[in-house]
Amino acid sequence: MHKxxxxxxxxxxxxxxxxxxxxxCRVMRLxxxxxxxxxxxxGRKGLAEITLANPRKTxxxxxxxxxxxxxxxxxxxxxxxxxxxxxRFEWFLEKSSELGIDRIVPILSSRSERKIIKPxxxxxxxxxxxxxxxxxxxxRLEALTSFEDFVANNNPGFxxxxxTGMKTLPFTxxxxxxxxxxxxxxxxxxxxxxxxxxxxxxxxxxVTFGKSILRTETAGVYCSAITNALL
Amino acid sequence: MHKxxxxxxxxxxxxxxxxxxxxxCRVMRLxxxxxxxxxxxxGRKGLAEITLANPRKTxxxxxxxxxxxxxxxxxxxxxxxxxxxxxRFEWFLEKSSELGIDRIVPILSSRSERKIIKPxxxxxxxxxxxxxxxxxxxxRLEALTSFEDFVANNNPGFxxxxxTGMKTLPFTxxxxxxxxxxxxxxxxxxxxxxxxxxxxxxxxxxVTFGKSILRTETAGVYCSAITNALL
Numbered sequence: 348m349h350k351x352x353x354x355x356x357x358x359x360x361x362x363x364x365x366x367x368x369x370x371x372c373r374v375m376r377l378x379x380x381x382x383x384x385x386x387x388x389x390g391r392k393g394l395a396e397i398t399l400a401n402p403r404k405t406x407x408x409x410x411x412x413x414x415x416x417x418x419x420x421x422x423x424x425x426x427x428x429x430x431x432x433x434x435r436f437e438w439f440l441e442k443s444s445e446l447g448i449d450r451i452v453p454i455l456s457s458r459s460e461r462k463i464i465k466p467x468x469x470x471x472x473x474x475x476x477x478x479x480x481x482x483x484x485x486x487r488l489e490a491l492t493s494f495e496d497f498v499a500n501n502n503p504g505f506x507x508x509x510x511t512g513m514k515t516l517p518f519t520x521x522x523x524x525x526x527x528x529x530x531x532x533x534x535x536x537x538x539x540x541x542x543x544x545x546x547x548x549x550x551x552x553x554v555t556f557g558k559s560i561l562r563t564e565t566a567g568v569y570c571s572a573i574t575n576a577l578l
Numbered sequence: 579m580h581k582x583x584x585x586x587x588x589x590x591x592x593x594x595x596x597x598x599x600x601x602x603c604r605v606m607r608l609x610x611x612x613x614x615x616x617x618x619x620x621g622r623k624g625l626a627e628i629t630l631a632n633p634r635k636t637x638x639x640x641x642x643x644x645x646x647x648x649x650x651x652x653x654x655x656x657x658x659x660x661x662x663x664x665x666r667f668e669w670f671l672e673k674s675s676e677l678g679i680d681r682i683v684p685i686l687s688s689r690s691e692r693k694i695i696k697p698x699x700x701x702x703x704x705x706x707x708x709x710x711x712x713x714x715x716x717x718r719l720e721a722l723t724s725f726e727d728f729v730a731n732n733n734p735g736f737x738x739x740x741x742t743g744m745k746t747l748p749f750t751x752x753x754x755x756x757x758x759x760x761x762x763x764x765x766x767x768x769x770x771x772x773x774x775x776x777x778x779x780x781x782x783x784x785v786t787f788g789k790s791i792l793r794t795e796t797a798g799v800y801c802s803a804i805t806n807a808l809l
Binding site for chain 2: 559568
């Protein structure tokens, strides 16, 4: 069934946006009487029927509202430096939203080459990943935050960088028995040793993703895959 | 150090291709006396010195050859239907070669929309992923093979599809204590139930990747990430 993101509460009669209406009528070719699913991104699911199929302003009538419970086993925050090539960051968002992630904090670190992101476009990618993979919870994309501010204002978690030795804790071990996972992933040029020291002084623990040196976006997707698989 | 893929044996004096020579001289700006690393993709590593820095035909002299041992813990084959949008398949190749994979078999199944691939371009992506992530073994990309031929000519492994129930074996459990992992991943429209039955009749076991419905390329990257993390 076609899914539409719509903020809660779902009123009894709902008008949807022009772009969504156009998609519904012109691309999906849905007509009056067809059913669609409204999602609020926070677990609410509203079964609705099209009462007016108008490509400018389609109207829906709510039939039934359900609430899906959020998984209780873990909460995953990835604080990650957006990549110079935005496609790579967008891939990370798409794949992580398919796999399951709760919160993404784009961070600005000393070696960040990308200093601007477009939240609206990035949120659309998250919505599409969530729809695609049959989930009900939309990951929260926060504003671009400095590395130091993030570390100062969040409970300590893990930091991944390329200078780790053989004895560094593997991420797979680090997350065992944890419920709130919070991991810092650096830009293409890696975190500086000053940043690593700053995080460690704030009780962040260094972790490794194995023998390969992963690109920023691959590291992000790896964390989403492993957390969802192991917790 | 700059890495160049070159077939073994490494002769004492080596001339490298024009495109690689151009990259070395024009982009990397390396000159006579600079050192580079030759890789054969099968664990051999040759330290070499540039004896002639010519953007048309650079020449190298081998200084030392090492052999890196292949990891012994597992062998991962992913037999996967190339996606309609080739970018998605290329992304799978890039990420899996970064994470670690041994053999990729592009398969043609009933619902495959893409029936042609360009092995030369795809191999370049694998080479770049292996270089990028600091590995020494190049994954083997096989020719496009029909689903039935693949199943008939390979030892049974696992098949992932979207119609699995709650009781289906998770991939994370399925690979425990295995050394030869062989997993079938279908196209956008999924495997047909006839294909699933055919695989099961050939002793393939159904597996699930968790609660999310993953896109073809995400499923592929998930298998590479999990196998490398757990085995």
